Amino acid sequence: MRRQIPLMLVLVLGIFFFIQFFVPSRLSTNIYQVSLQWLILISAFAIVLAIGSLVNHHLLKIKRRREHWPYSYATLAGLVVMSLLGILGRFPGLGLLDEIYYRLYLFVQAPMDAAMFAILAFYMASASYRAFRARSKEALLLLVSGFFIMLGVIPLGALIWDRIPDIAEWIMMVPNMAAKRGILFGVGLGITATSLKIILGIERSWLGGGGK
Amino acid sequence: MRSITVIGLILLGSAAALTQPMPAAPADPAPPPVQPPGLVTAMDTPNDAGNSISVDWRPSPDEAQGLVEGYVVYRSESAEAPESLWTRVGYVPYGLNQSRDQSVPENGMDFFYRVRVVSRLGASAVSQASNPARSSEQWYNSMRTNALIASLLFVAIVVYFITMAQKGQHLFVRRIAGLSAVEEAVGRATEMGRPILFVPGLSSISDVATIAALNILGQVAKKTAEYDTPLLVPNRDPVVYTVAQEVVKEAYSEIGRPDAYNHDSVFYLTDSQMGFASGVDGIMTRERPATNFFMGMFWAESLILAETGAATGAIQIAGTDAIHQLPFFITACDYTLIGEELYAASAYLARDPKLLGTLKGQDWSKALIVLLLVAGLALSLINPGVRGFILNILTVG
Structure with missing residues (x-):
């Protein structure tokens, strides 16, 4: 019964929302909108569980003195401080807390995010180095294509030979686009097939372990 | 002396000008008329x-x-x-x-x-007033008839192959290197006594790629339960976290080892994209997992995760349908499931005939699309006027 109810719900709602896509009436669109609001509600409940997991995970780490356990205090402190500032700052007369929350976000969290993102540039360089080592025919093809693309998008490329930007554009618009579209066809059918498998109850791994 | 005289004359002239009555400003001319719209x-x-x-x-x-x-x-x-x-x-x-x-x-x-x-x-x-018009609601979107026909055709093909599979017909599925390596990757982690890291993407549960990732997680969790290998599943989305937890727990129960399930193995990290990448990087460098799985939807963090994993020496198996992230995974990982292979993974690993039937259905549908593309191309080359008609047929309203 524990499995039958979710399977039944998925079957009924899956078929309903499949039909809903073809029915533009007010009732149909309203039901769809309400279902989206339900999703938000469910997410709100799930976030409580997620925060519980985060707190448990770090408390356990501190308790068991796992490697780098003192950093867990920083995580928990960040969670408590930012939550309190965010919640209390909304109350009248406590605008200062909201301001502190905003500044912590702007001057601490945002730069840390940006720093992490910036690391990507270095990783790209090391990954490109590996990808462009011409150890096979495919890698050689990649190297040549990459050479033209990189030269084609900078002014130096056109200075060397004015056809280089055209070659770069052709590589992007013809072979690259063809490959992308081929992958997208497969992805589209894969998504439809996965949805169908779940709606028909053939795929049950999402229920846990693909049980019978 | 002469300059003082000149300045005096200028000032006198200005004063005289100020005492003159101001000429009336000319009235704005009416803008040229414009002709109204037609019917x-x-x-x-x-x-x-x-x-x-x-x-x-x-x-x-x-x-x-x-x-x-x-x-x-x-x-x-x-x-x-x-x-x-x-x-x-x-x-x-x-x-x-x-x-x-x-x-x-x-x-x-x-x-x-x-x-x-x-x-x-x-x-x-x-303009003149239009004809009278009244609005009404419709119960069927006729502009989506093509999508309806295509969907029903696809369902029919898939159901046909499922039926064939249930009747015992052998369905050949080509070898997918990334999925064949799963067993080996889990075995390697077991031998090394290190954990396995599984990241089910950074998207929400409404993304089918996430569901596909969770399906693979179920299969991987069964193997880790069998071999008693530690599993780490960090999550970015709270709903995905709760589902992932259930998937792993049930996988352990199904293998008959519910006691081996560690509640702390599936955990929530953060909602922040780069915060999550940073957290997973930290896990990889501290815990040194022997195998990393990156399955589902990824964005800019894909290379940050995969490069860190490569630096730790882990076997890495990635799978995504995000075409812009595929080159990064192909470069930095040992095996990559490209696009639809991500969706085929669950069937491939489970070897359930019904699931394999859907794979065959997908393949035949793809063949049908290619056939239609070639036919459409040939027709539009023979008669360029047909092109618009073909595009109209394919447009979904």
């Missing part, structure tokens, strides 16, 4: 939920001269209504000659429309 037609917007009427008109002849700035659309309950009873319902700039009134107060009631052209110089002229 205005109104009709119910097709395939919608009602309360919407589409209006189109013939542009003002002055638009070709570049004199027109735009068109204002008005609605009224009567064609003969006085000016004050016409409600403004839209504005479109020059170059466009249609508008959609989505604020029709009542379905089934006649409304009339007029269009006022506004010139760049401020003149305006209003």
Whole structure:
């Protein structure tokens, strides 16, 4: 019964929302909108569980003195401080807390995010180095294509030979686009097939372990 | 002395000018008239939920001269209504000659429309009232008939192959290197006594790639339960976290080792994209997992994760349908499931005939699409006029 109810719900709602896509009436669109609001509600409940997991995970780490356990205090402190500032700052007369929350976000969290993102540039360089080592025919093809693309998008490329930007554009618009579209066809059918498998109850791994 | 005299004369001249009466400012000339738009037609917007009427008109002849700035659309309950009873319902700039009134107060009631052209110089002229039009809601979107037919055809093909598989027909599925390596990757982690890291993407549960990732997680968790290998599943989305937890727990139960399930193995990290990447990088460098799985939807963090994993020496198996992240995974990981292989993974690993049937259905549908593409290409080469017709057939409204 524990499995039958979710399977039944998925079957009924899956078929309903499949039909809903073809029915533009007010009732149909309203039901769809309400279902989206339900999703938000469910997410709100799930976030409580997620925060519980985060707190448990770090408390356990501190308790068991796992490697780098003192950093867990920083995580928990960040969670408590930012939550309190965010919640209390909304109350009248406590605008200062909201301001502190905003500044912590702007001057601490945002730069840390940006720093992490910036690391990507270095990783790209090391990954490109590996990808462009011409150890096979495919890698050689990649190297040549990459050479033209990189030269084609900078002014130096056109200075060397004015056809280089055209070659770069052709590589992007013809072979690259063809490959992308081929992958997208497969992805589209894969998504439809996965949805169908779940709606028909053939795929049950999402229920846990693909049980019978 | 002479300069003082000159300055004095200038000042005197200025004073004399100030005492003169000011000439009257010339009145602004009336802007040149503009010709009104031609025939205005109104009709119910097709395939919608009602309360919407589409209006189109013939542009003002002055638009070709570049004199027109735009068109204002008005609605009224009567064609003969006085000016004050016409409600403004839209504005479109020059170059466009249609508008959609989505604020029709009542379905089934006649409304009339007029269009006022506004010139760049401020003149305006209003058209004749349109024909009466009434909005209504539809119960079937005829512009999606092609999608309906394609979906039903796809379902029929898939159901056919499932039936064939259930009857015991052997279905050949090509070897997917990344999935064949799963067993080996889990075995390696077991031998090394290190954990396995599984990241189910950074997207929400409404993304089918995430569901595909969770399906693979179920299969991987069964193997880790069998070998008693520690599993780490960090999550970015709270709903995905709760589902992942259930998937792993059930996988352990199914293998008959519910006691081996560690509640702390599936955990929530953070909602922040780069925060999550940083957290997973930290896990990889501290815990040194022997195998990393990156399955599902990824964005800019894909390379950050995969490169860190590669630096730790882990075997890495990635799978995503995000085509812009595929090159990064292919470069930095040992195996990559490209696009649809991610969706095929669960069937491939489970070897359930019904699931394999759906794979065959997918393949045949793909073959059908390729056939249609070739046929469409050939037809449009033979007769270029057919191209528009083919594109119309393929457009979903």
